[in-house]
Amino acid sequence: MTRNNNNFLWGLLFIVLGIGFAGNAFDLWHFSIFFPGWWTLFLIIPCGISIIQNGFQTGSIIGFVSGVMLLLSCQGFVSTRLIGQLIIPVILIIAGLGIIFSNSSKKTISIKSSDFQKKNSEHLTDYTATFSSQSISLDNQIFTGASINAIFGSVTLRLDNAIINEDVVINSNATFGGIEIYLPAYVNVKVSSTPIFGGVTNRRHGIVNSDAPTVYINATCMFGGVEIR
Template sequence: MSKSVFSQRTVIAVVLIVLAGLIFFNNILDWHLFSSLSQWWPLLLIFFGLSHLVSSHGNKSMGTVILILGVVFQLIAFDRLHFNFFDLFWPAILLVIGLNLLKKNPAGKDVTVKGSKQETNVLDLFAIFSGSKHSFMSTDFKGGNCMVLFGGMEVDLKDVKTEQKDVVINITALFGGIDIAVPKGWKVITRGTPLFGGFDDERKEITPDTDAPVLEIRYFVMFGGASVVDELK
């Protein structure tokens, strides 16, 4: 796991270090390197997108979209293409939705209902122009996907258990919000970058139990919000 994270962080770190060096020498040697900065700023988007694609822990959907936007804006800066931001906006949103819907879940996503809770080992949740609430239980939870578009979603996972050492949940919130209540005592890791949105860890108890499983939440939030909580309201 650490190797993949290192790869992603290394790409970003190298870009920042090189940029710092260029700015420093540009200032003291009067190189005028940034006289045409307006033509090269999309490279930041390209590097950022690549940093997610080279890491297994990066958000592939977000990385792909940002990389495409960076390439397109670079072509515009070079006067190779002629259109504005809003010509790209909705195609980018639809691309994110399509990529997320194509994600495959591991076997075992059948859901049965026991009392007020649903029993499943894998999440496969999608809400559009609506709100939804889900409460799950499991003896071997394996993660899954949650996606909301123009709506809201609450997912209660407090009663799930797992035989896995690492569990991954991919969440995507576009013009909406997702709240997830996680099992007490689990170690929670969050990875992602909100775009015009936010992601919050609102848990009061964050000390994991000894030998606790690791729950990794990979998020993509655009014009919305997501949070990890102890209890749903």
């Protein structure tokens, strides 16, 4: 999905919310986002948009499915006890399927900035922390791209000693979580972000070398943040 389409989804969401609350002011209807389980939307919406934007990444699917299950529980469609028993098995099944199909799928990644080109690449390595933390160091290893998801958790990806020989993509989704990305000094960095009560801190401004590889970072931050060092 391009940046314009991605912004269209977020813009449409805020327009619908604005119209809903405006209708309350004129007594046209009763609109409220504070229904039982409303807080699950902070999982469902950003993870759903991440799926549309970046494809079926394991972390986004886990967050989306977990949010839907919790919403169904809050609405009384499924018992809380059953959800508590099923949520871990469902996460394990989704993670397992992600591992099985990680080497067989290919996708087209669209960088979210007008000057970014569409790039074809192998399925991105998925790093996910859900209600947990994860730290990854790729020392003297070739890095070809990654998808990072921090959902009520944190992920640290250390690439400062990694080998980057070509342009690569890092898709990142921080939902009530934080992501830190350490990059080698010799690479260029281009960032495109969608901040919703969150944001990106980029400490790597500017072009290092026009002939050097570029790391393209797509960041979706909802009550979370991504820091690039």
